[in-house]
Amino acid sequence: MQVSRKYTKWIAFAFLLAVAAYTVFPIIVVVMNSFKSRLFISNAPFALPDSDTFVGLTNYTGGLMKTGFFSAFGYSLWITVASVFFILLCTSMLAWYITRVHGAVTSIIYYLLTFSMIVPFQMVMFTMSKEANMLGIDNPVGIIILYVGFGCGMATFMFSGFIKSIPIALEEAAMIDGANPVRTFFMIVLPMLKSTAITIAILETMWVWNDYLMPYLTIGTEYRTIPVAIQYLRGGYGSVDMGAMMAMLFLAMLPVIIFYLICQKYIIKGVLAGAVKG
Amino acid sequence: MEKSIRKWFALFALPGLICFLIAFLVPFVWGLVLSFCSFTTITDAHFIGLGNYVRAFTVDGYFTQSFLFTLLFTVISVVTINLAAFTFALLLTRNVPGTNAFRTIIFMPNLIGGIVLGWIWNVIINGVLAAFGMNIMSDPKFGFWGLVVLMNWQNAGYMMVIYIAAIQNIPQDELEAAAIDGADGWTTLTRITIPSVMPSITICLFLTLTNGFKLYDQNLALTAGQPNHGTEMLAMNIFNTFYSRQGFEGVGQAKAVIFTIAVALIALLQLRFTRDREETA
Incomplete structure (x- = not known):
């Protein structure tokens, strides 16, 4: 035995x-x-x-020149960090508002946000890129608005799921003591959302950093993020410079692998929580 | 308290809602309307009823073909990914030396983006086929199985992590009781382990199902749908309908609506499954 x-x-x-x-x-x-x-x-x-x-x-050296890798890295980093920051800020406030204020309007908002989670990007990609062009938000700053808007379904859903589970008494006590809703949210509620915020940040970071279609369609002709820059090596119908491709693939993976090895515990916990709730 | 929060709508709710309106609600409704219209630039759109929906299937056979390709790919990859992930999870929950290192390594591909993944496997599959004087464009079946291998490589680790968490949650006394009663490995697996992790199995099945069904980036980088649309999945067929032919934007939008309905049906099915499970539990 x-x-x-x-x-x-x-x-x-x-x-x-x-x-x-x-x-x-x-x-x-x-x-x-x-x-x-x-x-x-x-x-x-x-x-x-x-x-x-x-x-x-x-x-x-050839690949870095052909793809403009350093600027692609810069755009990817900026877009990811800014999008995730504003997703966390906007959706935590929104989730608190629609959870604490009851009524037809807030429940409609909640259902629309939940619905947006299941709609595939192909449904909106054509009209979204046209609209982004018309509104003049087809640049590395404006695209943040698109990421916040397209990412806020899942984030609001997860935040409000957590807010429902925390006792309202704490917030009531703060307000009776004279704190206005702004103070109450930022001093009492926000600190309690920390672990949910980490989960959401990890999931949204993985999405925005690796996303290809949205940056390609909205800002791709002028500003290339890393996935767009790599696909750009394919060019038209000509053959692909596989040497440059290999070098760029390695450079694209390196920061992800380093990030993973450092934050492994949070990442695995985050995707686990995201999978079970989503 | 509710009343005083309500007054702060503009601060708390508006920023997120404006973004949501711009990025999702307006493009969604607009897209839905355009699917019933004929247009090339959005200003010359006029209503044509269901014409685009009919044309989606009749203009060429590629939409139906990509639908079938996607279905077959999704079914096969759902089965293989979950079998692999469950096997890894079983092995990693019995104190094998190096468990943590194995878990870390096997999960890692999940973080790499779809475009990068597609190109990595493009090189490897082409390298293997080169030994036989072929490449991935020689036959659509190479692209098909290439996608299956790629998706297993990427997703097995993710599902494995979910299964590990579920297996670790099985009460130890149940397993001990089974051991005392003389249950062998197979009986324990089928009578205790699998029934206890059933909720996670449902989650993983649906995660892999939607991931497979909506696949685009990996498809683009690995084969770009070649040869002759033979490895084109649904999402790519929609993209190509929009952007590679003038005058087919309405057809593309109609296809996108059909795609959305299919994805929504999968989501509803999942909701149904989860509800049933909660009622019986």
Whole structure:
């Protein structure tokens, strides 16, 4: 009995080791090929670089120039940070308002927001990009409005789910002591929302950072975020410079992997909470 | 208290609502209206009834084809992802050495964006096929199975994390009682583990179902729908209808409405399942 249990444990270990290797393998292939000449990537991506195929950092310098990677990184970072900040601010206030104020208007708002969560982007992409152009918000600042508006369904839903569960007595006490709603919200309610806010921030960050279609359709011709810049390497009908592609894929993954290794605990907790509530 | 909060509508509710109006409500209603209109620029739109909806199916066979492709892909990837994720979760909840490191590594691909993922697998699949003198464009079935492999690589870790949390929540005494009664591994799995994690199975099935059904970025980067629309999924067919042919914007919008209804049906089904479960629980 003991012996067989020990065996199964090592079989499980070996199997998981194989799965982990399979998970890491594609990333290693990308790193390896980013140092190889573009001519040796498509046909032999699994071969290690050798004296014939090694090209040093050529792919990196070429790729950075072709994609404008640094400015793409800047746009991605700015759009993600600003969008997530304003989503958290606007939706926490909105969620508190529609949870505490009862009436037809607030319940209609709640249902519309919930409904927006299930509507796929393809439904609104054409009219949204036309409208963004007409309103003059098709730039890296205006797109924040679009992210707040499209992201506020899920965030408001999750915030108001949590606000419903916290006792109203605390807020009442603050108001009886003379605090107005603004003070009550920012001093009493907001601090209690911290863990929900972290969950929402993680989910929205993953969405905005990786989003391709919205930035492509609204600001893509002038300002490229990282996913748009990478797809841009494909160009028209010509062949893709796979060397530059590999280098840029690695540079695109690097910040995500570092971020994940640092905030792993919060990220796993966040997606778990998001999955169960969403 | 309610009364005094109500007065602050402009501060608390308005900023979010204005964004919601601009980004969602106006484009949604406008899109719905345009799906019944013929137009090339939005100013020359005129009402044509259900014409766009008929044309969505009749103008070429690609919409129906991409619908079937998407359905088949979704069914296969839902099954494989959940089987893989559940297996990993079972193995990672029995004190195997290195459990935390394995969990960290297997979850990681989930954070990488769809475009990046698509290109990574484009290289790998092309590398494998190169040994046989082919590439991913040679046959639509390569793109199909490529997408299945890619989605498993990306999503199995996510579902695994959900299953691990559920398995860890099974009361220890139930498992001990089963062991005392002499239940073997398989009986414990089918009689205790699976029934106890049923809520998580429902969640994961629907998450993978909607993820698969709405897939776009991975599809674009991996094959871009090639060869000859053979690996075009629904979302991409809609995009191409809008943007690659003049005069088909109305048809594209009608397809988008049909797509939305399909996604909404899946969501309603999920709601129904979750409700039933809560009633029986």
